[in-house]
Amino acid sequence: MTNPTDSFYRHLREWFTVFMPRQRGASPHTITACRHTWNMLLRYVAEIRGVPLERVTFSIIDRACIVEFLDHMRATRSWTGTTYNQRLACIRSFYRYAATAEPTLAIHLADVNGxxxxxxxxxxxxxxxxxxxxxxxxxAPDPTTKTGLRDQFFMILMYDVAARDAEMLALTVGDLDIRRLTIDLIGKGAKPRRLPITGETAAHYRRYTDAFHRDADPGDPLFFTIHGHQKTRMSDDNVGRFVRQHASSARESCAEIPKRVHPHMLRHSRAMHLYQAGMPLALITEWLGHVDPETTLIYAHADTEMKRQALARVGSGTTSPPAVPMWHDRDDIVRRLCGLTA
Incomplete structure (x- = not known):
């Protein structure tokens, strides 16, 4: 008779190693996101529910357990509705695969689908x-310490190029070209894009690599942790932890920082600031690596301050146009960096 725990982990292993990459053709970012979801769920089962990992079965991770986990993460990690639904979809996908591979598990799929x-x-x-x-x-970070230097450079770079968490963690040492002041990112669907970085960011990169990558290979992960004396890519859990830590510290001197800050807010903030500075939404779409231009419209909908300022100009009779940004009528500037032209 098959051990329920062995059955659970066997299907989970095959879902990650065979089905997702080979049969479904999922991108590395999708697989990484699903892996993080299951790592968090299993950690919740072990630490909050007190179930040893070697005893986890399909019956243990039932509908009630998953709902409690998702609600717990919304409360402690400030998950948005979109993040909640994405994590739920990842969990459902595994149960759908397991039920297909072993039809007797369909009862658990029906439970989760509810x-x-x-x-x-x-x-x-x-x-x-x-x-x-x-x-x-x-x-907020103290750059005189190695950890502070790393944390500060990570946040500076993430804000400068409005990168996703997964894009940051996938970077290698050679992805930044400080001579040309560019960075190469791999977005969703393995879509590459090249973006500009500032001279200040390049200077931070030099200080960071002097401390962490003095003799590194260009293919080494740019941000890493040490496990078993080996460099491994940093996890998004670690990024979320130090961003929250520095946000709490910075809040003491800046009351504008909200109580809950997560890494993706740096991406949103940069996109909003580019929009406020006058960058066209079409170029912001390319900058962010969005496939659907409609996604970028959230910045136009959200920025009531720009609408208020426009209304004030009309009300005061001001007719002079605002300063023309450097990229006005020069789509080639960003399009060339985004790799849209030869």
Missing amino acids: IPQLKIAATPTVRHLSTSAVAALLA
Whole structure:
């Protein structure tokens, strides 16, 4: 008779190693996101529910357990409705695979399918930081320590290029070209894009690599932790932890920093600040690596301050146009960096 625990982990292993990469053709980012979801869920089962990992079965991770886990993460990690639904979809996908591979497990799939998704507003609110809040957050780490230097450079780079967490963690040492002031990112669907970085960011990169990558190979992970005397890519859990830590510290000098800050807010903040500076939404779409231009419209919907300022100009009779940004009528500037032209 098959051991229930062996059955659970066998299917989970095959889902990650065979089905996702080979049969479904999922991107590395999708597989990594699913892996993080299951790591968090199993940690919740072990630490909160007190079930040893060697005793986990399909019956243990039932509908009630999954709902409690998702609600717990919303409360402690400030998950949005979108994140909640994405994590639920990942869990459902595994149960769907398991039920296909072993039909007797269909009862567990039916149980999980009964978990409703959260309703999301048609125009979601974009949680972003003001420029002063970003400045306070980036100044919070102590760069005289190695950990502080790493944390500060990570947040500076993430904000500068509005990168996703997974894109940051996939970076290698050779992905930044400080001579040309560019960075190469691999986005969703393995879509590459090249973006500009500032001279200040390049200077931070030099200090960071002098401390962490003095004799590194260009293919080494840019951000790493040491496990078993080996460099392994840093986890998004670690990033979330130090961002929250520095946000708490920065809040003492900047009241504009909200109580709950997560890494993706740096991406949203940069995108919003580019939009406020006058960058066209079409170029922001390319900058962020969005496949669907409609996704970027959230910044236009969200920025009421720009609408208020426009209304004030009309009310005061001001007719002079705002300063023309450097990229006005020069789509080639960003399009060339995004790799859209030869």
